[in-house]
Amino acid sequence: MADLYVPVDHERGGVAAQVASGLREAVRSGRLAPGDRLPSSRDLATDLGVSRGVVVEAYEQLVAEGFLVSRVGSGTRVAPAAAACQRGPGGEEQVPYHDHRSRATSPDLGHFPRERWLAALRQALATIPSDALDYGDPGGIPELREELAGYLRRVRAADVEPENLVIVGGVAQGLSLVLHVLAAQATRTPQGDGFGLAVEDPTSHRQIPLLRRAGAELLPVPVDGQGLDVAALRDRPARAALVTPAHQYPTGVVLSPCRRAALVEWAQDADAIVLEDDYDAEFRFDRDPVGCLQGLAPDRVVLAGSVSKALAPGLRLGWVVAPPSLAGAVRLARGEFDLGSPVIEQYALAGFLRTGGYDRHLRRMRREYRSRRDALVRALAEHLPEVRVRGIEAGLHAYLDLPAGWDEHQVVEAARELGLAMEAVGPMRFTPGGPAVAAGFSRLPAHRAERAVRGLKVRMSGQTID
Known part of the structure; x- marks a missing residue:
């Protein structure tokens, strides 16, 4: 013992x-x-x-x-x-996958539209033919692909047709499938030089295992105030690049217009693919969200998204939009791996989109999350002015630069006691950086923000600030 x-x-x-x-x-x-x-x-x-x-x-x-x-x-x-x-991308510590309370990007599941979703399920069960319950197209039912294509064209300015869209079990599975296909194609090249994937530094440490399992060699590229440093990317032997251009995780910056153009130019020059993780783009509070990168270069960009932030991660419903040849290979891989997504839930989501329920829910949650972010930022400015808030007004988290001498993990532990979800940024880095945390505000009601921040100030008062 x-x-x-x-x-x-x-x-x-x-x-x-x-x-x-x-x-x-x-x-x-x-x-x-x-x-x-x-x-x-x-x-x-x-x-x-x-x-x-x-x-x-x-x-x-x-x-x-x-x-x-x-x-x-x-x-x-x-x-x-x-x-x-516990090992992160730079060999540092990270939180286990199933510790959901610490996820800074988790939505408020108490606002999941249960009644409307139940109505969508009932409508699907009452109207779909019996044959629809058999094994179907592994790329997804036509009705959902049609509705999603229209939604992505309208809301994300995507260049997408239903046949180029594959329904998957969330962004994680979508990226895994695409990388499996790309890695398999790379190993068949005459050069046999493997498959290099450029990733943002810092990046979501929870994605690292699935990226490596899919056969990618990770090549970190620094992120600054304009997003991914494309000039540094050109020095990497990458066949693809994984980016979060609408709201970089965790720093919260947007890929600038000049960087967007440079990234597309890199992909064309290198005969490479850009993987666009569009994880929370619907939640932009200060203006309309920037259109997706895929709409700029549909022949070079794969767009991956899901309902995990808008509705609930447990639904496991997502999509991949890819160039035609790659979309076909991803669809084939989906069929070989697990035969496709649950059919009834696909019909329910198609109906939810068609009737406007999805748009109404997003409008409601956009207002709510903006209120919660504003309350957190105000409380930090008043009680912890030495903590700097970075990133745009968007998403479900804020990036907080901590004072020198503060310990990220102690801040995370203290915040968790107070009901504030935080993640240390250290484990997300490939190269060292100053102390910082990603603070999730989606599950912190606006009226509790000040109390939580005051409590954090009390708990951190023993820290030495240089």
């Missing part, structure tokens, strides 16, 4: 979070190895001078995050994969 030292500062408060943080760090540093058995909650509580309930809460938190496993008869142990799952 592991002998543990976990520092606890009773005066600082949040004792359960301190215990969880100490144990989490022990796993990350290797002091606790996979399979190590932890003391019983009663024994550890005695050793630390805290109540048993505090330790139970800390253990439950780490079980939920995937650091620990607890089974009757064998006690609480370090999870077998706990150490391996």
